[in-house]
Amino acid sequence: MKLSDRKKKILQLVIDDYISTAQPVSSKSITEKYMNDISSATVRSELAGLEELGFLIQPHTSSGRIPSVEAYKLYVNELMERGKLTGKEIGAIKNAFKERTENLEEVVSFAVKVISDLTDYTSLGFAAHSGKEKIVKIDIFRYRKNVALLLIVTENTLIKDKYIDIPNEMTDDQIKEASNLLSDLFVGKNFSEILTIGEKALEEFKNYREIFEGVMDAIEDYIDNKNNDIIMEGENKILHHPEYSDAEKVKNFLSVVTSKDRLIDLLSEDNDNIEVSIKIGGDEGEEGLSDCSLVTATYTASGVNIGTYGVIGPRRMDYQKVVSVLEGVGRILEDLLDNK
C-alpha cells in the first residue's frame, strides 16, 4: 500500500482540518483552503482512493470525510509536522517550575498542571517508583502505648509513614536502639538493595522482629502501590471539545479516566524510551481507551526517571500541540533538574 505524495498531502490536510474543525472535510473545502491549483473533482477522486485504502470514512453519502484510526496512526508517525512552542508557552512552563520543586510529588503535580493548561486537555502523570531511590532518613519512635510510628524519607522527599505494633514490654530505649540500628543499616541504600539484603538484616534484627517486618512491609508497599501517586488535572476539560457535547460520551470518557488501574497500566507500558508515545484508541484497539487517545512521555533527569506524563483526550486531538508541549515540558524540566 504505497501512497502517492499527493495522496499523503491530501490526507494530511484532511486530518489537520478535521482536527481543527471537528467537521467532516469536503473536497471543495480542501481546494478552497489549501490547494487552489487543482480542482475539487480531482481531490474527490483522490479522496475516494484514500477511502478505498481505509484511511478515510464517510459518515454518509452526502458528507465530507473523516479520518480513520489508521489515518491517525499514519498521521502521527509520518504526516504530522512537528510544532514548536511559542515563547509565551515556554515562559508559562518555566514559570510553573520557578518555585522550589525538589519534592518529586510537587514536580509531578506542577508538570501535570502546566501540561493541562497549555493543551487544554485532561492530563495525568505519576512518579515512577523505581526502587532505586535512596533512603535519606529512617526513624522510629513511640507514638502511642503499643504503637510506634515509622518514618522513611527518601532522596525524592517521599515520606512514608506506617504504624507498627510494638510489644508491651518494649522500652523507649529499645525503640531508640532499633531505630539507630535501622539507620546504620539502611540509610544510603535504595529500596531494592534493602529487599535483597533482607535475610542478613533479619539476623541483626532478631530482637526487633515486629519492627523489622514493619519496615519491610512499608517498602514493599511503596514499590507495589503505584495507585496513590497518579495525579490528574483538568478532568473536565473534555467538556470544552464539541464531540463531547453529549452527556453519554462524557460519561464514557470519565469512566475511562476514573479507572486508575487501567491508566497506570497504560502509563507504565514502555516507559523506558524518553520519546513521546501515542496510543490511539480504536473501536477495538487499545482496550479501555475507547474512542480516546493517550499521548505519553517519560522524563529522566541525571539518569533518574522523574515520572511519566500524558494527555488523554478525543481521538481528534491536536497531536501536534500536545507533542510539542510534552517535549517542551520535558526539555525544560530536565534542564532545570540537571542544573541543580
Add this chain to the structure above:
Amino acid sequence: MKLSDRKKKILQLVIDDYISTAQPVSSKSITEKYMNDISSATVRSELAGLEELGFLIQPHTSSGRIPSVEAYKLYVNELMERGKLTGKEIGAIKNAFKERTENLEEVVSFAVKVISDLTDYTSLGFAAHSGKEKIVKIDIFRYRKNVALLLIVTENTLIKDKYIDIPNEMTDDQIKEASNLLSDLFVGKNFSEILTIGEKALEEFKNYREIFEGVMDAIEDYIDNKNNDIIMEGENKILHHPEYSDAEKVKNFLSVVTSKDRLIDLLSEDNDNIEVSIKIGGDEGEEGLSDCSLVTATYTASGVNIGTYGVIGPRRMDYQKVVSVLEGVGRILEDLLDNK
C-alpha cells in the same frame, strides 16, 4: 401561612415522587400511587393552593408540578421522614474503616469514599485544622548541602515537611542541636501555643534564626492552608442523574465542584454543630451553589473535630438517604475512634 395536614402530606408526596422520578408530578399520579381515597380533582385543588403559597411550580400549563426551593426547605426541616440505614449499608461503612485508620488523612479519605459509594453522589470532606493538634515529634536534618528538611509529626499523624535553607558554615552538630532545642520547646505543645510563645522562643533560637523561621512558616502555612486537604470522590457520579443529561449543565456543576476555595468556605461554615446542615442552592440563594444542594456534617470524637463531610448534588437530591448515610457514618466513626 399555615398548611393543613393534607396539604403537607400532599406536598411531601410530590417531593418524594419528584426526587425519585425527576419528572413533574401530576394530580393523577398522586391519587393512583399514594392516595386512593380521594380523587385527582381534589388533589388538583390542593396543588393549586400549594402553588399559590409558593411551594410548587408548574413548568407549563399542561404539566405536573415540581417543588420550589421553599418546598425543599420545608421538606428537609419538617416533612422528610428520617431514614434508617440497612444492615448492609452499616456493614459497608464498618468495612470501610476496618483497617487501621489513626491517620487523619486516611480517615477522611475512607469516609468520603464510603459516603460517595452509598449515596451515589459526589462527596467531599476535609480534616479540620484546629491548631489544637499537639506536636508529637519535630526533627531537622541535613538534606543537601545548604538545605535541611524539617519534619513535624502531630497527634493526627499529619506529617508536614518543609525545606529550610541553611548557611554554609552550619555544621551537622549545630543542626542536631537546633533540632533538639526544637523538640524540647515544641513537643507536646499545639500549634496555637507555639505561635503565641513565638517571642520567647525566638530568644532561645537566636543562633538558628533561619530554622526557627522555617518552623514558624510551616506552622502558619498549615493553619492557613486548608486547600490541600480537601478530598473529593465521585465527581462524575453527577452523570448518573437525569437532570445532568445535558453537557452544559455538567460543565456548570463541575465548575462549582472544581472551585475548591468556594467549597472550603461552604464546608467551613457553622462547623460547630454536629448536626447535619443542608444548604439548598436557589437561583439566587447560596452563591456558587447554583441549582445544587450541599449536605454537610461535622464529626467529633473524644471532643476533637475529625473533619467536615458533605455530599453535593442536584437540588432534587435524595436528602433522606444522604442524611441517613451522613449520620450513620458519623455515628460509626465516632464510636470507632472513641473506643480506641
Add this chain to the structure above:
DNA sequence: AGTTAGCAATCGAGCAAAAAGAGTGCTAAC
C-alpha cells in the same frame, strides 16, 4: 493518462404543520 466541468443522485438538517398525549382548571352536580 490524468484532469476537469457538469450534472444527477443521495442524504442530513431544518422547518412547519399536524397529530397525539398529558395535565390542568373550571363548572356543575353530588
Add this chain to the structure above:
DNA sequence: GTTAGCACTCTTTTTGCTCGATTGCTAACT
C-alpha cells in the same frame, strides 16, 4: 367539601417537505 366531565393549553412526537452540501459518474479536454 368532593367529584366527574370536559374544554383548553401546552409539549412531544411524527410527518412531510424543501434546501443545501457533497458526492460519484460521465464525457470532454489537455
